[in-house]
Amino acid sequence: MTSDVKERTALVELKDISKRYGTIRALEGVGLEVHGGEITCVLGDNGAGKSTLIKIVAGLHRHDGGTFRIEGEECRPASPREALDRGIATVYQDLAVVPLMPVWRNFFLGSEPRRGVGPFKRLDVDFMRRTTHAELLRMGIDLRDVDQPIGTLSGGERQCVAIARAVYFGAKVLVLDEPTAALGVKQSGVVLKYVASARDQGLGVVFITHNPHHAYLVGDRFVLLKRGTMVGSHTREEITLEELTREMAGGNELDDLRHELEHRAP
16 A cells, blocks of 8 residues: 555646745746656746746746645745755756866766875865766767767757756656757757656656647646736647647637737738
8 A cells, every 4th residue: 555655646736836936926836747657848938927936946936836846745945056956957948068178077067076195185086087988888879979068969869968967866756947948850859868867767856848749759747827827737638739729829819819910811
């Protein structure tokens, strides 16, 4: 009985979350569930509330109302470090990398292992090189030269390095902020492949996007936001791509606009 309860416990659960900035309502009554081995997609246009939701999950901002649970325990992460310590890693669209530094240095940036004692301590460069190559290979990224500056990689490859880094450092939940937004079709496909790989390794993934086609390729759950409110919450079995796209596009509002444009046509 106890094991069944554990299996049903979400890694992250948000219920009736609200957030205001002064008189501006950024979120109201938003819910979200993230389970291990699943991808929860959060969809919405600009201004829908996706960024605010990310900041709450990542520990950047605290919610004003509702409940935020991590593995069943109610909490209010006070900082990104606290969220990370609880297993939540966030990869933002504008990746925090140092373009001129090698891939291995960016992989361990801020968490560099050292060897030696006292004043003779130095960076364990060989370990970092080997580990970076091995971890990228484990994710399916065959990068021959981890000494190359990370700025020479494509946008999709840099996203994949960030995902592999989060997996290596023990993330249980991976939050991805529009990872395919600025990428072409081929690079987007590469990133989606590694997002699915993170899911297959047992992580719970939150995939923020405004693209229903990308979401439906990998998603298990879908949450739709509009102007800070939740207008839809579905599992993959409950909705088709066509229905998801229609809901994302505005549904009845889109039909009204079509009728209006048809009446105006000469």
